[in-house]
Structures are given as C-alpha cells and as structure tokens.
Amino acid sequence: MTLPAAAIDEWYPVAMAPDRPLRPDQETTLLGERVRVLLDGQEPRVEANDGRNLPVIVRHGHVWTSLGAPKHDLFAIPEGEQPGRRLVECGAIRVRCSPLRAVENFLDIAHFPFVHTDILGSEPHTEVNRYEVRIREEVDEVWATKVTFYQPQAAKSAQGGITTEYMYRVPHPTCSVLYKTCPPRPGEWDIITLFVQPLEEDLCQVWPWMALFDDQTPQADLIQFQQMIFLQDRSILENQIPRLLPLDPGMEMPTRADLTSVAYRRWLKKRGYHYGAQLVAA
C-alpha cells in the first residue's frame, strides 16, 4: 500500500534513549519498513532499509525518527522538565493491534473498574463523570480536561483510594500525554505518556514513559506498576473488532463517556492520518 504523507512525515519512537545502560535494538520495523538503530559513540543514528540516514531526535527518554521529512518539531512536554521529577522509561511492549486503538484505549476511563479492577477503578464506582473535550485549533491537539474518577490505587505512591483528576492530551496521532493527580505532591501533575511505534497497520510497539514526583518507590516497582496496567489492557486490545480503527460512525453508538475517543477519531480524519484506520463505516 502507499503510505499517506501524514503518516510518513511524522516522528516515531524506535528505541530508548542511549543514556540508558542498554544498547538500542539493532533492528526494528516502522510503518512496515525495516530500520536499524545504531550508535555512533553516544549519538544514535537510524538507517533505513536502503541505507539512507533518517532524521533523529532524542527526547522524552526515547530515540525518535521518521521515514519522511517532518516539517514540524516533535511535541514538547514542558512540565516534564521541572526539577525533581523521576523519569521512568518502561521499555517496549508489542501488541497485535492498530497503533490508533492502543492510543484510543489509553484515552478511555470507562474500562478502569472492569480491566484494572481494584487499582485504577473498582465496582460499584463505575460512573464516568461529565468532563470537557476540545480540539485546540491553535496547537492542533485534542485535550480532555476535568476528568475525575474514583481510584483504589491511583499510583504506586498512593495510599488507599482517592478521587483522581486527569487531563488527557493528544499532540500526535500515535502518542498521548496524561496529566494526573500526584498523590505525594498535591498541586502538581504526574505525567504518564504512551508513545506508540506503528510496526504495521495492526501491530505496534508501545513505549510507556513517565515523569513523576516520587522519591520513595524503587525504579523497578515504578516500571512494573506501569507494565502491569498496560498488560491488563493487552489481551483486550488484541481482541477488538474491527482490527483497524473506524473513523466514520456507523453501527457504533458512542456515549457521553466516549467523548475523547470521538474527538480523537475526528481529529485523525481531519489530519488525513489513516494508517491503522478504516474509512468504511463499522
């Protein structure tokens, strides 16, 4: 298939940043093409299948590249630069699903009590309260604000149940940034992101990354908490039908709780981002 320009001229994560005591993966896939991640000293270099050097940005704990020539910079997360934050790279988890479905699932809160039982949600506290969603035209991003939910264990650092406040931001078709109540430091937001590397239209690699205020919890516990949450979603993502994300409403009946998802799909359609999507109504 011919890839849409919106997908080619975009930045994607392909490895953890080389300041981790780990070599980046030698070979990986991006939009169906093999690419190689190499290290020139401490500088990562990414090579396409035909040997040409691809553009590289090292940011947010990861190495980002593009098969095309993006005219825009990779999005920033200014709050992540605040001093005192713990930066946590969680490695890649591969999922047999559309990259867009992985992002959409990240934006959904209604599944918390059923999939992340007694952690991010619990029965009978299943109601999704009213929240606000807007496509911010000036920055071309989707934002969901004033999201609140009762959570038995909102974070590794949380002691007991709290009502958590969330803001979701979609600055990139396959990436989302979540700002969330920070249990040990009220008034600040914890930052939890989902960076998705599209391998194929229905296969992706997810690189969760966090910037937290937490001086107590060992790094391995923080990583495993996030991996545990994401793996609870994985089997569900792999069984969603249709496999590609439908961008046109058809048989599906969204409810108020799905406002973020509706805005995300509309935004993808407006940008012409169809990789991992289906345009026939489902």
Add this chain to the structure above:
Amino acid sequence: MRPTLYDYVLSPSCYKARLMAALVGSELESVAVDFHPGGDHRKPEFLMLNPAGTLPVLTHGGLILTETTAMLVYLVRLAGRCEWLGGEDPASAARVQQWLAFSARLTASLGLARLHDMLGRPADIDAARWAGTLCLRELESALVENRLLGEDFLAGNAPTVADVACFPYVMLAPDGGVSLDPYPAIRAWTRRIRALPGFVEMPGIHRLHDLRPEPGEAEAAA
C-alpha cells in the same frame, strides 16, 4: 519472617509462587526485579543470588530456591497445607510429579512464544507455537479422561501444586498467539482454578466476575 520473592509482575513463573502463597493463605515479601527493559536478572548482583539468571528466586532464612516447582512445595509445607501435595499412594504422588515436569514444557513452548510476541525476544515462533499446541492437546486429553473418572483437577479431585504449576502458561497462551478456543476441557479447568478461594490474578489473567453468578447457582445453593 516471611519468605522473600524476587519478582517480576509479568512473569508467569513468578505468578505461580504468588498464586500458591495466596491459595494457602500465606504472605510473601516481594522485591521487584527489572527484567524488562533493565535486564537486571543478568547483572552480577543477581547472578550471585541465582547463577542461572532466572526469575523467580525465593529466599527464606538461609534457604535460596531458584526452581519454581520447589518453591510451590516449600510454600505448601510451610503453611502446613499438605493436601496441596496430592494423595500419598504411589500413583497419586507420581501423577503430581508428572505434571510438575510437564509444566517445564509449557514454559519452553507457550512461554517462549509469549516472550517473542510481547517483549520482542528472539525465537523460532512457529516451532514454539506448535510445541505449545502439542502440549495443549495432551493436556486437553488428560483433562477429558479425568472428567470421565469424575476428577476435576490434574492429579485427582482436589487441586494440587501440579495445577498451580501448569495453569499460568496455559491461561496466557493467547499472549503468544495460541488460542484456547479448541480446548473446552482446558477452559473449564481454568475456570475451576479461578474459582478457588484465595485466587489472585496477574496481568492477562482476569478474575471470575463475582457480580455475574453462573445461571441457577444462587438458587441451587439456597
């Protein structure tokens, strides 16, 4: 003092120890080891504890266990719940050992396919899935035969360490691209295990939904 489990939340083998402890009503201290992406189980400090570089490891006082089946036996005896070791007649005792050894084949096949599909580890994925499929067929046949004898579990009519050793990699087979749809006896067995008092889940293994009873269940019990 409680036993200490060097633990990785996504490891089905680590989950065996957590599940066993929960089923016999014991508690473990857990130490998280950064298996992925950190690879801490291959670092010198960890190799001093377990030269094989595998997870889990269970320590208690001066005892260091690195084999999961040994941990299951230890946790059961420590709790004085010896019914989990199965019957004492020669055939029952041997059946438990048979399935404990079989569980290693599940790890090497279904477990490998899962590591490949989930964490991108190198593997001959077709060979791993096919070996896993053969294990599942063998398990399905055995469970059907047990049911004909009126037995609900692998080594008789009560759950044993053998069920705990085999359950996790079987239940997580779909994570490695192997469906459980063709195996009704296996699916019924996994429901029986998930219904045991004290059962705990791990990511990918969901608890039975307690708000949705089986049809007629409440009425029949009344």
